[in-house]
Amino acid sequence: MQKVGIFRSIHVKFILIYVMLIIIAMQIIGLYFAKELEKTLKTNFTTSIEDRMNLLEFSVREEITKERNEQDDPTLEQSLRTVLFGFSAEDIIEILVIDSNKKIRATSDSTNQQIVGQRPMDDIVKKSITSESTFESTYVDRNSGKRIWVSTKPIMSDDILIGTLYVKSNIEKIFNQIDEINHILAGGTVVSLTITIIIGIFIAQTMTRPISDMRRQAQAMAKGNFSRKVRVYGNDELGQLAIAFNHLTNQLQESQSSTESERRKLASVLENMTDGVIATDRKGRVSLINDSALLMLRTSRDLALNRPIINILGFENEYTFEDLIQIKDSIALDFSTREQPYILRVNFSVTQRETGFVNGLIVVMHDNTEQEKIDMERREFVSNVSHELRTPLTTMRSYLEALAEGAWKNEDIAPTFLRVTQTETERMIRLVNDLLKLSRMDSRDYDLSLEVIEFNRFFNGIIDRFEFSKSQDVQFKRELHSNDLLVEIDTDKMTQVIDNIISNALKYSPDGGTIRFKVRAFDDHINVMISDDGMGIPKANLKRIFERFYRADRARSRAMGGTGLGLAIAREMILAHGGEIWAESEEGKGTTIYFTLPYDLEMDGEWE
Ligand code: ATP
Ligand code: MG
Numbered sequence: 058m059q060k061v062g063i064f065r066s067i068h069v070k071f072i073l074i075y076v077m078l079i080i081i082a083m084q085i086i087g088l089y090f091a092k093e094l095e096k097t098l099k100t101n102f103t104t105s106i107e108d109r110m111n112l113l114e115f116s117v118r119e120e121i122t123k124e125r126n127e128q129d130d131p132t133l134e135q136s137l138r139t140v141l142f143g144f145s146a147e148d149i150i151e152i153l154v155i156d157s158n159k160k161i162r163a164t165s166d167s168t169n170q171q172i173v174g175q176r177p178m179d180d181i182v183k184k185s186i187t188s189e190s191t192f193e194s195t196y197v198d199r200n201s202g203k204r205i206w207v208s209t210k211p212i213m214s215d216d217i218l219i220g221t222l223y224v225k226s227n228i229e230k231i232f233n234q235i236d237e238i239n240h241i242l243a244g245g246t247v248v249s250l251t252i253t254i255i256i257g258i259f260i261a262q263t264m265t266r267p268i269s270d271m272r273r274q275a276q277a278m279a280k281g282n283f284s285r286k287v288r289v290y291g292n293d294e295l296g297q298l299a300i301a302f303n304h305l306t307n308q309l310q311e312s313q314s315s316t317e318s319e320r321r322k323l324a325s326v327l328e329n330m331t332d333g334v335i336a337t338d339r340k341g342r343v344s345l346i347n348d349s350a351l352l353m354l355r356t357s358r359d360l361a362l363n364r365p366i367i368n369i370l371g372f373e374n375e376y377t378f379e380d381l382i383q384i385k386d387s388i389a390l391d392f393s394t395r396e397q398p399y400i401l402r403v404n405f406s407v408t409q410r411e412t413g414f415v416n417g418l419i420v421v422m423h424d425n426t427e428q429e430k431i432d433m434e435r436r437e438f439v440s441n442v443s444h445e446l447r448t449p450l451t452t453m454r455s456y457l458e459a460l461a462e463g464a465w466k467n468e469d470i471a472p473t474f475l476r477v478t479q480t481e482t483e484r485m486i487r488l489v490n491d492l493l494k495l496s497r498m499d500s501r502d503y504d505l506s507l508e509v510i511e512f513n514r515f516f517n518g519i520i521d522r523f524e525f526s527k528s529q530d531v532q533f534k535r536e537l538h539s540n541d542l543l544v545e546i547d548t549d550k551m552t553q554v555i556d557n558i559i560s561n562a563l564k565y566s567p568d569g570g571t572i573r574f575k576v577r578a579f580d581d582h583i584n585v586m587i588s589d590d591g592m593g594i595p596k597a598n599l600k601r602i603f604e605r606f607y608r609a610d611r612a613r614s615r616a617m618g619g620t621g622l623g624l625a626i627a628r629e630m631i632l633a634h635g636g637e638i639w640a641e642s643e644e645g646k647g648t649t650i651y652f653t654l655p656y657d658l659e660m661d662g663e664w665e
Pocket of ligand 1: 589607
């Protein structure tokens with residue numbers, strides 16, 4: 058937060074306002090006081106002079122109107138001078154007595170007696186005596202620069218003007234006094250200003266301290282620190298504001314911590330979800346992505362955050378962000394490689410405000426590979442079964458049609474045709490039986506009727522059966538185990554397994570070939586091997602021969618009557634026994650099928 062400039066701070070503003078108010082108040086008081094004082098002092102001064110002039114006028118009139126004896130009595134000028142000297146005072150500069158002929162008859166200034174008998178030259182004197190009434194005026198003396206107050210008073214005897222009194226007095230003293238008082242006032246103003254400024258600083262501080270406290274607290278709160286409290290200095294408006302502020306802090310802290318715990322809850326839910334979740338902002342950039350989503354999209358958080366969701370999901374060419382907002386159904390995202398299927402199901406939901414403004418998008422991804430795989434297998438299975446059934450059925454239909462159209466009468470063809478339909482029917486029955494077997498194994502709707510047998514003897518029995526009935530020129534070589542091997546198996550099912558493996562070996566063996574049988578015993582299992590030196594299986598197809606309906610060479614295999622279910626059934630049965638089955642093969646050199654069965658050494662002892 059920015060700092061408040063010194064002249065903008067409330068503190069300084071307060072003090073400035075204080076000072077201004079005091080200065081204005083002092084000025085108004087001072088002005089009024091000075092004016093009133095000046096008026097009073099002046100009036101006092103002039104009335105004191107006027108009182109004395111009244112007295113003087115009386116004495117001067119007495120002297121002028123007095124009958125005088127030329128020898129004994131002093132002259133009028135002498136007597137007037139005596140009277141004037143008697144009236145001379147500190148504040149009176151000069152008193153003139155002027156007769157009705159406008160001649161000066163006496164002056165109180167002893168150094169200036171030569172003007173007696175002359176007419177006054179001074180303008181102001183002239184003006185005052187011609188007015189023939191009381192006259193007063195203030196002027197500044199040119200020589201001394203001091204203010205002078207002059208007044209005249211006519212001397213009347215029986216309503217006849219016999220002369221004029223002219224008094225020149227020094228009024229400067231009054232102005233000096235006023236100046237002094239003004240100085241005192243100014244001094245007082247300065248002192249009171251200083252005192253009020255100091256008091257003002259303290260008062261302003263008491264006002265601004267809580268405010269700056271709150272400012273600091275607000276700053277701390279913005280940084281997430283809620284531990285501070287504003288001090289409450291009193292119960293005034295500021296104190297109440299501080300209480301309200303502290304209350305607000307508490308509320309904020311509480312709501313923040315509850316938001317925080319909600320956020321943590323949500324984060325842990327998101328992180329522990331197996332579904333991938335991505336949230337975007339309103340521009341479609343990734344703002345949140347959980348670990349599952351990162352794993353599914355095989356990316357890192359650093360790479361994903363802030364990138365457009367369209368790029369992350371690889372939709373650049375198909376959709377825009379606006380399209381995603383409109384999508385109601387889920388979309389399948391196929392990341393499958395040739396080796397591994399990988400399909401994600403993606404759902405979109407838009408986060409909106411009440412106004413309809415789109416805030417962003419939530420994308421939920423679910424790994425749908427298993428489901429898709431099952432669906433695909435099911436579809437493939439149905440198509441395989443229908444295909445396998447259609448072939449014999451169409452064959453049969455055409456033969457039956459031929460028979461119906463008259464071939465039944467032909468003794469040469471009819472039996473052949475009937476044999477063909479019989480073979481095809483048997484083939485279908487076998488297929489359906491195989492399918493039933495598989496379906497029972499799938500639904501675990503079977504019981505292994507286990508019995509303990511000696512494996513070498515059991516295996517030999519089956520090989521013998523094949524050796525006696527074989528139509529090809531194939532040699533059988535046995536490398537069975539020298540010891541008795543006691544295993545617990547379902548002999549019926551195991552016979553089916555071994556039958557199929559041997560019949561396959563016979564089917565794909567050339568004339569003059571050899572089929573080898575080998576049994577080896579290990580600590581916890583026996584390993585059975587049946588190998589031929591036939592055509593072999595291409596490497597790429599080796600794993601697939603255990604899949605249902607898989608035949609490496611369709612045309613040839615069908616010609617040999619196979620449906621491609623034999624090894625699939627064998628695999629299920631071996632797995633049901635707790636063993637494993639696999640194949641090794643080299644094209645043109647031969648094929649080896651291995652399977653294992655669990656075997657317990659201890660059981661031999663029990664048996665004996
Ligand atoms: P079915 O056993 O149902 O009569 P099938 O023999 O064709 O039919 P499987 O036994 O499951 O089916 O064998 C699957 C495929 O594996 C065969 O079609 C064949 O292509 C291949 N195969 C199996 N055993 C051998 C073998 N010994 N040599 C070469 N290819 C084999
Ligand atoms: Mg077979």
